[in-house]
Each structure stands twice: as C-alpha cells, then as structure tokens.
Amino acid sequence: MGSEALSPDAGARERVLDELRRRMAAGRGRGESATGHMPREQPLRRDLLPVPPPLADLLPDGGLPKGAVVAYTGAHSLLTGMLAAVTGSGGHAAVVGLPRLGLLAAAEMGAELSRLAVITDPGPDPAEVAAVLLDGLDLVVLGLGGLAVPPARCRVLAARARNRGATLVVAGEWVNPALRLDSRVTGYRGLGPGRGRLRSVCLDVRVSAKAGQTRRGRMDLCAQVGRTEWLPRETATEVTTLREAVS
Template sequence: MGSDALSPEVAARERTLDDLRRRMASVPGRGESATGHIPREQPLRRDLLPVPGPLAELLPDGGLPKGAVVAYSGAHSMLSGLLAAVTGDGGHAAVVGLPRLGLLAAAEMGAQLSRLAVIADPGPDPAEVAAVLLDGLDLVVLGLGDLAVPPARCRVLAARARNRGATLVVAGGTWTNPSLRLDTRVTGYRGLGAGRGRLRSVCLDVRVSAKAGPPRHGRIDLCAQAGRTEWLAREAETREVVDLREAVS
C-alpha cells in the first residue's frame, strides 16, 4: 500500500467531516427560517445570542456574545436551556460529544429539535468536528470530557468562532483563555419530601466570570409546569428548598 493511503480510521473521519460540511451548506442563514425569513422580532442586539431570562441578568451583556468561547462546568440543565433559547428563537445549534444530554429536557424548555444537530460520538478529535460546525451554526456545544486542548489550538478555534460569528460553549476538559466562564451547581430540590414523590423544581447556583469585572453570582429555579420547564430567578425570601441529602435520607 502506498504511503499516501489513508488508514481506515482516518478515512472514516474524513467522510464524517465531508458529510458535516455538506450539511452545513444546506443550513439557512443564521437567525433565518427555511424560507429565509426572520421568525420574529429579535429583542437582543444582533451580536448576542438569547439565553434563559434569569441567566441574562447575570451575563455582562444580557446574552452570549456571538463569536465568543464560553468555558462551562456543571449541570447539563443549563446547556439544555442555552440550546432551547437559541433554537426556540429561530437559530441553529449543535451538540458534540455529550451523549447523555437530554433532548426531552431541552424540548420541555422550548427547544426546536429540527434546528438541533446531535453528534453523540465525534471520534477521537471532537474539536475538529466542532470547527466544521462553526461554519454554519449559531451555537455549538462541545463536550470535551477529560481532554485538554492545546493553547495554540484554542486560539485557532477561538479565531474561527469569531470570524464566523458563532458561539462555542466548551463543557469539561481544559480550554485556555475563554471569553466567559459559566459554572453551575445543583444545590437542592423541591417536591421530594412530605410524601409528594415528585420533583417540582431544581435549584441551581450560577457563577459567571468575564475577563473584566468581578464574577456575578445568582440562583435559578427550574420549575416543571404542565410539561414545560420554566426558568425563574430565586428570591431569597422564598427559598423553600429541600437539600438533596435530606430528601433521600
């Protein structure tokens, strides 16, 4: 076999990337529907992606900056909320390398699944798959697991996101010099005790760190109501939260 022949693994990866590029070419322009029309008036500036309301209050600009890289850690619920906000507002998004991310949860938050691509197993180089998706989508959520992306490659991918006007959210792994850091932690549950036996809400602590200014901190409730999940800022005086350790004891 000649030295230029590709191994089966490399050939399969190249076929996958070529298929993704063809699919990206068929995606309508960012923020447009399949007919080329804006679905509704955009309340945010054109350089921001929409986010769940309580999170917008914590972000420096009230939304995710287009062309930015966001390093994320914590509960998958927030990732589902970001996908729901973007696709529900007419945008296109993708999830790479997060096979356990619940699509049902995203749909209950308002996600339009027809505008969401899922690549559960991107192979050994998920960052390369994400780079292709940045060409045609508004938001790409990349699960790195325990992978560490070299600083030089972080700069290349950050420049690609900036040039394409797409936002990259990196979950897990190690990423150098992101535009924002977003961390969430589940702090409690409601509706598990007193014989109710049903989960009515999940409480999240949220921390947002930007390159400039002090970190911002808030608490958000995810409340299940009639098959929908609502995002509510949690008021200090109404924190009827059952700690997980007490709920299962």
C-alpha cells in the same frame, strides 16, 4: 440539519466531516427560521445570543457574545437551557460529544429540535467537528470528555469562532475564554414524604469575565405541565409557596 445523531467510528472521521459540510452547505442560513415564519421569541440580535432570563441578568451584556468562546462547568440543565433559548428564537445550534444531554428536556424548555444537530460520538477529535460546525451555526456546545486541547489550538478555534460570528461553549477545560460559567445543583423541591414528584431544581451560578467582577446568582428550573421554565430563586419560591397554598 435536524436533531439526528451521528456516531462515527475512528476510521470514518473524514467522511463524517465531509457530510457535516455538505449538510451545512445545503441547509438554511444562520438564524433563519426552519418554517419560514417568525420565531416565537425575539429575533436573534446581531451581537448576542439569547439565554434563559435568570442567566441573562448575570451576564455582562445580557446574553452570550457572538464570536466568543465560553468555558462551562456544572449541570447540563443550563446548557440545555441555552440551546433552547437560541433555537427557540430562530437560531441554529449543535451539541458535540455530550450524549447524555436530553432532547426531551430541551423541547420542554422551548427548543426547536429541527434547528438542533446532535453529534453524540464525534470520534477522537471532537474539537475538529466543532470547528466545522462553527462555519454555519449560531451556537456550538462542545463536550471534551476529559480531553485537553493545546493552547495553540484553543487560539485557532477562538479565531474561527470570532471570524464566523458563532459562539462556542466548551464543557471542559479551555485556555483564555471570553467567559467562564459554572453552575452547581444546590437542592430540589417537591421530594419528600407523600410528595414524590420533582417540581424544581435549584442552581447556583457563577459568571466570570475577563474584565469586571465575578457575578453570582441563584435560579430554579421549574416543571410545568409539558414544559419547564427558568425562574430567579425569589420568584420560584413565591410560585412554589402559592402552589402549596392552593393544593
């Protein structure tokens, strides 16, 4: 499908939906590599989608369950990390209604942009666009922009995701999701007198499932030359200390 952006006006919604269906029908199957080669990371599991390693340690099953709805609040950087993990492992994903989500950041985290569709302006009904995308993609990230989705419709979209084996991550309010993820930026490293280059962003993350205890953890998004990587807070601190010692 590619990483191009679609920007419909209010009167073109049906044409946009028809175009999405056409592209998906003409595209490769779910989870297939766009190059025909093996993906760089491990292939997609039948029941889980990959996530950044520090987040995997917090999730009950070590990944995002396929066929589930996940409600998300907080920093966009972790959403970008999920997209990078899925597309970098050979999966296909889409972002709906989140125009500020950066493709450059996704690429630096390892995303394959040829497997990522970006719909920056889905029109007045972003949930309908997401529903169409669930038919042929592994992961759909939906930004509601403050819109409320009625409980009955939440159940319909949840059933669609379950039937298609696709994962829907909703940045906004959602009724009865399988998981709730919340991330909060708690600090930065590398800023200060004589140190103007940002080296890492520190996040606190909370994961709540329908069953089981809430899990909390801390992780850092660390900048390297031309790439970024996710590290547990303890590991990131050790790496930062070593760099400062040799600089």
